[in-house]
Amino acid sequence: MSEKSRTPLRGGRARQADVARLAQVSQTTVSLVLGGNRQGVVINEATQGRVREAAKTLGYVPDPAAQRLANSQNNLIGVFSFTATFPTAVEHSYYPFLVGIEEEAAKQGYDLVLFTGSSASRAGARGPALNRVRLADGCLILGRHLPAAQVRRLIEDGFPVVHLGRTAEPDVPWVGADYAAATAEVVQHLVELGHRAILLIREDDEALPSTDRELGFRTGLAAAGQWRPAKAVFRTASPETDITADWVRTQIAAGVTAIVAEETDSGAVWRALLTALDQAGIHPPHELSIALLGSPPADLAGGRVATGFDLPRSALGAAAVRMLVARLAGGQRPEPLVHCEFRLGATTGVPARDNNKPAR
Amino acid sequence: MSEKSRTPLRGGRARQADVARLAQVSQTTVSLVLGGNRQGVVINEATQGRVREAAKTLGYVPDPAAQRLANSQNNLIGVFSFTATFPTAVEHSYYPFLVGIEEEAAKQGYDLVLFTGSSASRAGARGPALNRVRLADGCLILGRHLPAAQVRRLIEDGFPVVHLGRTAEPDVPWVGADYAAATAEVVQHLVELGHRAILLIREDDEALPSTDRELGFRTGLAAAGQWRPAKAVFRTASPETDITADWVRTQIAAGVTAIVAEETDSGAVWRALLTALDQAGIHPPHELSIALLGSPPADLAGGRVATGFDLPRSALGAAAVRMLVARLAGGQRPEPLVHCEFRLGATTGVPARDNNKPAR
DNA sequence: TCATTTAGGTAATGCGCATTAGTAAGGCCC
DNA sequence: GGGCCTTACTAATGCGCATTACCTAAATGA
Structure with a gap:
C-alpha cells in the first residue's frame, strides 16, 4: 500500500509498469519481452x-505516442498540397496519386498525415503552413507551384522532402513521369506506320512537361531519321481560336499526316x-492520324480510345514514397523517372495515300 | 560550451529547448507562449x-507524439479505414467523404492522419492495427465492416471514435444519412403526383441502409394513407435475372405505376x-415513374436525371468531424442523422391513365 | 518600515516507452 | 581462491512536451 497511491489503470489502460508488477519483473523486462527485444538481452523463457x-x-496495449516519442521517429509521411488535397473539382484531384502513395506507404509501414495548404486558417498571414509537415518524418509535396523558398528552408x-513531378528547382528531390521517352515512343509508333510529316501541338509556355514532350518528340523523329526543324512544332496560347477546321485542312494540305497533341491541365x-x-x-485515322501525349x-x-500514353499516376505516387x-x-x-505506358488506340493508322505521293 | 554537447537540431528538428536557448528563456516559457498558456501564467509581451x-x-513545430504523451491531445484526427482509403476501384472510394472531413477538420483546427487497415504488413496476427490510431486524439472509422471487438476495445x-454510417453495434457513436426520411420524401412526391401503387425494389439482405429505406418507404405510404402490405416490396438477390422486361410488364399489368429502387454498392x-x-x-415517366433512392x-x-435523393457524402464527413x-x-x-437532398428528376410524372382506371 | 501583492518568470516532474549500462549470482578453469 | 565467463535480469535515463509548484524583484499599502 506504500505503492505511492498511483492510479493502477489510468484512463482504463494498462501500462507496462502494471504488467511488470503483475508479472513480478521490471518495466524494462516487459518492454524487452513485448517489444521485439532487438538488442538481444537474454530472458528466461519462463519469465517471458x-x-x-x-x-x-x-489487456495491455502499447501507447503508440509513447513508442514514437521514445524511439524518435513516428513512421508518418506528410502529404502536403497547396490546394485542398481533396478538391471538389475532380479534374484537379490528386486522387490517383494518393492511391499509389497510400498503398506504398502502407507497404513500407508508414502512415500518412495530410496537410492542406488551405487549412491555413490558423497558419497566420504569410503563406501556407508548410512548416507543420515537420511533424512527420518526411514529406511528399503535391501541386504544380511549389513555394521554392519554404521548401528550400x-x-x-x-528535412526529407520529395516533390511529385519533375521540377527545375535545384536540390529539390523529385519523381516524375518520363514524358520524353513516352513521347518518343508515340512518335516511333507513327513513324513505323509510315508517317513522315508529324506535327506537335503544344502550349505556349515553358513548363517542364511541355518541354520534355517536345524533347521526346524531336528525339523520336531524329531516331527515325525524320528530323525536320521548326515547323514540326506548333505552339498555341489559345487552342480554341488557333486550332480550327481550316487550320487542320491547311496542315493536311501542307503534307502533314499525323498530329500529336499535348495533354494539358x-x-x-x-x-x-x-x-x-x-x-x-x-x-x-482516316486522312489524318492523331495521338494524345497523355490521358484525355x-x-x-x-x-x-486515342493512341498515346498513360501517365501512371498511382505508380508515380508509389515511386515518390519509395524515394x-x-x-x-x-x-x-530509386530511379526518379517513371515509365509511361504506351496506349495503342484507334486514332492512328497508316498515312492517307492521297496526300503528297502514295505511301508505299 | 559546457552545454553538454547535445546536437542542437536532432534529425533537423527544433525542440522547445532549442527555441528557449535562442530566445534566452526557459523551456517552460516556450511551452507557455506557444501552447496557448491556458493556465494564465503572466508573460511579458516582449518576451512572447x-x-x-x-x-x-x-521552424519549430511541436511533436505530436510528445504532446499527446504529455497532455493527451495533439489536434490530430485519425481516419481509419479497413480497406484502402484510396482504392483503385472508384466505386468504393471514400473520396467524397474525405472532402468534407478535410474541410471541416481544417475549420476546426485539426489535421488529419490517415491510417490504413490494409497496411497489415506489421499488424501481426490479430487483425488490423486499429491500435495505431491512438496516436491521434480521436478517430473516424470508414468502411462497411467494422471489427466490433477492436472498436469496442x-x-x-x-478513446473517442465516430463511425461513418449508421451501425447497429451498441455504444459505437456514428453519423449517418437519414435514408428513412429521404425515402419517405420520394414516396410523398410520387403520391402527390397521383401514384397509388408504388413498388420498392431492394436487395435481399438486412443491411441497415436497406432496412431504413424500406422503413421510410412504408412510412411515406402510410403518411399518405396508402399503406399496402407485403407486395409493395420486391426483394432480389440477383437483380440481373429477376428484373427483366417481362417482370416490368407484369408489374405494370398488375397496376403498379411507380417503382423506387435502392441504391446499392x-x-x-x-x-x-x-x-x-x-x-x-x-x-x-411514360407508362411508369421510377425513382432512385440514392445516387446513380x-x-x-x-x-x-433520375428523381430520388442525393447522399450528402461530404456533409456526412463534416458531420462526423463535428461529432x-x-x-x-x-x-x-450534433444530430447524427444527416439530411439527404431530394432530387427532382425527369423520371417521375403523373401516373399513366391507361392503367387501371383513369387517374383523375 | 514591514507585509503583501503583482509581474515575470523558472525548476522540477511525469506522461509510457526503449535503450544503455550496469548488477548479481552462479559455473568453470587454472 | 581469484579471474572470467554466462545467464538473467534491473536501474537509470531520456524522448519532447505540459503542468505545477515554486522563486525573485519591484510595486503597493498601512
Missing part, C-alpha cells in the same frame, strides 16, 4: 511467459483538335 | 515576441431496372 500472460490478463534543415488542346476535326469532317480529360474519356523512404531509411535511391 | 520569433527562425478505453438494381425498361420499350453509379450518371470534435472538446453533440 509470465510477462505475456500478465499482459494478456490486463525545409531541405536546408535536412484543361485538356483544351486535345478538345480543340477533336472539335476542329469534327467540323472539318475528318475522322482519324474526363469528359472525353468515354469515346474512341522518400530511401531518404529516411537510407536505402538505395 | 522573442519566443515566437525564435520559433519561426528555427477502443471505446472501453475511452454496385448499382446493380438500378442498372437492371433501366435495362429492363429499355428492353421493354418503356420510357419513364458513375457510369449511369451521365444520362437523364468527434464534440466528444473531444466536450461541446454539444
Whole structure:
C-alpha cells in the first residue's frame, strides 16, 4: 500500500509498469519481452511467459505516442498540397496519386498525415503552413507551384522532402513521369506506320512537361531519321481560336499526316483538335492520324480510345514514397523517372495515300 | 560550451529547448507562449515576441507524439479505414467523404492522419492495427465492416471514435444519412403526383441502409394513407435475372405505376431496372415513374436525371468531424442523422391513365 | 518600515516507452 | 581462491512536451 497511491489503470489502460508488477519483473523486462527485444538481452523463457500472460490478463496495449516519442521517429509521411488535397473539382484531384502513395506507404509501414495548404486558417498571414509537415518524418509535396523558398528552408534543415513531378528547382528531390521517352515512343509508333510529316501541338509556355514532350518528340523523329526543324512544332496560347477546321485542312494540305497533341491541365488542346476535326469532317485515322501525349480529360474519356500514353499516376505516387523512404531509411535511391505506358488506340493508322505521293 | 554537447537540431528538428536557448528563456516559457498558456501564467509581451520569433527562425513545430504523451491531445484526427482509403476501384472510394472531413477538420483546427487497415504488413496476427490510431486524439472509422471487438476495445478505453454510417453495434457513436426520411420524401412526391401503387425494389439482405429505406418507404405510404402490405416490396438477390422486361410488364399489368429502387454498392438494381425498361420499350415517366433512392453509379450518371435523393457524402464527413470534435472538446453533440437532398428528376410524372382506371 | 501583492518568470516532474549500462549470482578453469 | 565467463535480469535515463509548484524583484499599502 506504500505503492505511492498511483492510479493502477489510468484512463482504463494498462501500462507496462502494471504488467511488470503483475508479472513480478521490471518495466524494462516487459518492454524487452513485448517489444521485439532487438538488442538481444537474454530472458528466461519462463519469465517471458509470465510477462505475456500478465499482459494478456490486463489487456495491455502499447501507447503508440509513447513508442514514437521514445524511439524518435513516428513512421508518418506528410502529404502536403497547396490546394485542398481533396478538391471538389475532380479534374484537379490528386486522387490517383494518393492511391499509389497510400498503398506504398502502407507497404513500407508508414502512415500518412495530410496537410492542406488551405487549412491555413490558423497558419497566420504569410503563406501556407508548410512548416507543420515537420511533424512527420518526411514529406511528399503535391501541386504544380511549389513555394521554392519554404521548401528550400525545409531541405536546408535536412528535412526529407520529395516533390511529385519533375521540377527545375535545384536540390529539390523529385519523381516524375518520363514524358520524353513516352513521347518518343508515340512518335516511333507513327513513324513505323509510315508517317513522315508529324506535327506537335503544344502550349505556349515553358513548363517542364511541355518541354520534355517536345524533347521526346524531336528525339523520336531524329531516331527515325525524320528530323525536320521548326515547323514540326506548333505552339498555341489559345487552342480554341488557333486550332480550327481550316487550320487542320491547311496542315493536311501542307503534307502533314499525323498530329500529336499535348495533354494539358484543361485538356483544351486535345478538345480543340477533336472539335476542329469534327467540323472539318475528318475522322482519324482516316486522312489524318492523331495521338494524345497523355490521358484525355474526363469528359472525353468515354469515346474512341486515342493512341498515346498513360501517365501512371498511382505508380508515380508509389515511386515518390519509395524515394522518400530511401531518404529516411537510407536505402538505395530509386530511379526518379517513371515509365509511361504506351496506349495503342484507334486514332492512328497508316498515312492517307492521297496526300503528297502514295505511301508505299 | 559546457552545454553538454547535445546536437542542437536532432534529425533537423527544433525542440522547445532549442527555441528557449535562442530566445534566452526557459523551456517552460516556450511551452507557455506557444501552447496557448491556458493556465494564465503572466508573460511579458516582449518576451512572447522573442519566443515566437525564435520559433519561426528555427521552424519549430511541436511533436505530436510528445504532446499527446504529455497532455493527451495533439489536434490530430485519425481516419481509419479497413480497406484502402484510396482504392483503385472508384466505386468504393471514400473520396467524397474525405472532402468534407478535410474541410471541416481544417475549420476546426485539426489535421488529419490517415491510417490504413490494409497496411497489415506489421499488424501481426490479430487483425488490423486499429491500435495505431491512438496516436491521434480521436478517430473516424470508414468502411462497411467494422471489427466490433477492436472498436469496442477502443471505446472501453475511452478513446473517442465516430463511425461513418449508421451501425447497429451498441455504444459505437456514428453519423449517418437519414435514408428513412429521404425515402419517405420520394414516396410523398410520387403520391402527390397521383401514384397509388408504388413498388420498392431492394436487395435481399438486412443491411441497415436497406432496412431504413424500406422503413421510410412504408412510412411515406402510410403518411399518405396508402399503406399496402407485403407486395409493395420486391426483394432480389440477383437483380440481373429477376428484373427483366417481362417482370416490368407484369408489374405494370398488375397496376403498379411507380417503382423506387435502392441504391446499392454496385448499382446493380438500378442498372437492371433501366435495362429492363429499355428492353421493354418503356420510357419513364411514360407508362411508369421510377425513382432512385440514392445516387446513380458513375457510369449511369451521365444520362437523364433520375428523381430520388442525393447522399450528402461530404456533409456526412463534416458531420462526423463535428461529432468527434464534440466528444473531444466536450461541446454539444450534433444530430447524427444527416439530411439527404431530394432530387427532382425527369423520371417521375403523373401516373399513366391507361392503367387501371383513369387517374383523375 | 514591514507585509503583501503583482509581474515575470523558472525548476522540477511525469506522461509510457526503449535503450544503455550496469548488477548479481552462479559455473568453470587454472 | 581469484579471474572470467554466462545467464538473467534491473536501474537509470531520456524522448519532447505540459503542468505545477515554486522563486525573485519591484510595486503597493498601512
